[in-house]
Amino acid sequence: MSLDDLNSRTVSRKHLLGIEGFGKQDITTLLDVADTYAASNEQLRKSTDLLKGMTQVNLFFENSTRTLISFELAGKRHGMDVVNFNATSSSLAKGETLSDTLETVDAMQPDVLVVRHGKSGITTALADHVNCILVNAGDGTNEHPTQALLDALTIRRHLGGFEGKTIAICGDILHSRVAGSNIRLLSRMGANVRLVGPKDFLPTDGQFDAALFDSMDEGIKDADAVMMLRIQKERMDTTTAPSEDDYHTHYGLTKERLKLANDHAIVMHPGPMNRGVEIASDVADDKNRSVILEQVAMGVAVRMAVLDVFTRPLRNT
Numbered sequence: 001m002s003l004d005d006l007n008s009r010t011v012s013r014k015h016l017l018g019i020e021g022f023g024k025q026d027i028t029t030l031l032d033v034a035d036t037y038a039a040s041n042e043q044l045r046k047s048t049d050l051l052k053g054m055t056q057v058n059l060f061f062e063n064s065t066r067t068l069i070s071f072e073l074a075g076k077r078h079g080m081d082v083v084n085f086n087a088t089s090s091s092l093a094k095g096e097t098l099s100d101t102l103e104t105v106d107a108m109q110p111d112v113l114v115v116r117h118g119k120s121g122i123t124t125a126l127a128d129h130v131n132c133i134l135v136n137a138g139d140g141t142n143e144h145p146t147q148a149l150l151d152a153l154t155i156r157r158h159l160g161g162f163e164g165k166t167i168a169i170c171g172d173i174l175h176s177r178v179a180g181s182n183i184r185l186l187s188r189m190g191a192n193v194r195l196v197g198p199k200d201f202l203p204t205d206g207q208f209d210a211a212l213f214d215s216m217d218e219g220i221k222d223a224d225a226v227m228m229l230r231i232q233k234e235r236m237d238t239t240t241a242p243s244e245d246d247y248h249t250h251y252g253l254t255k256e257r258l259k260l261a262n263d264h265a266i267v268m269h270p271g272p273m274n275r276g277v278e279i280a281s282d283v284a285d286d287k288n289r290s291v292i293l294e295q296v297a298m299g300v301a302v303r304m305a306v307l308d309v310f311t312r313p314l315r316n317t
């Protein structure tokens with residue numbers, strides 16, 4: 001495919017609220033464009049003026065390291081004006097509703113609003129309240145679409161594709177928006193998705209197009225990629241978190257346990273990691289298997305692709 005062809009492709013939705021609603025073709029477009037940014041990010045000079053004069057506002061109501069910095073870098077590498085909004089210093093503390101806050105920011109005419117919030121479904125509920133393009137940077141336990149896209153890009157670079165590949169997503173699936181978006185994306189692209197963890201952390205059978213395993217050894221057997229997730233205590237209402245030592249014994253990814261997966265299997269983690277709990281330090285740091293820092297690098301490329309592709313309809317008018 002030519003660069004011109006790639007530069008003219010668009011996606012079927014105005015907003016990026018979740019992987020739900022995106023088909024194979026949309027996902028492939030975003031990954032193909034992100035691949036070009038993965039290459040340009042390796043150059044000394046990484047910025048262009050592709051989106052110069054356009055504005056991106058990052059509204060983060062929850063803590064973030066990787067996602068916030070990479071969205072900011074992505075906007076800046078496109079030459080955008082980027083504003084980060086600190087929720088703790090906002091008028092929300094004075095009783096303003098979230099939709100009023102969003103409408104207020106939208107009235108300042110940004111082109112893209114990137115929102116992270118603790119309430120599941122909030123970005124979808126508020127999408128009709130804004131004129132600009134809305135990007136979900138994580139909503140409660142629901143979706144984190146750019147994380148799934150960066151994970152998919154990393155997987156595609158290592159495994160060559162998705163069809164027939166076995167991806168084991170392990171740990172606290174129930175409270176993980178990363179898992180939610182990844183399951184939707186990977187199953188749509190033809191991968192065999194396994195969800196592995198203690199029963200309390202697994203969704204109900206049939207909720208997703210994925211096989212459930214409460215034995216870690218069985219769940220990662222012959223897998224092509226093993227994706228580890230943190231125990232997300234702050235997102236739990238009723239489940240009680242297991243003891244860390246116990247958890248590590250039964251569900252921690254150790255060097256010994258990793259031998260059960262395919263010889264070429266990659267080890268992934270969206271971060272933040274809890275070393276010694278869901279993943280042993282020597283596995284996380286094993287440069288031959290762990291692609292955790294590559295995932296971070298792909299995060300910038302994917303977010304550049306999202307900003308580029310989703311603003312194409314605006315730039316083409």
Ligand code: NCD
Pocket residue numbers: 066067138144147177178230232270271272
């Ligand atoms: C994740 C998140 O915030 O959902 N982090 C991230 O964006 N890389 C995962 C987590 O919090 O465990």
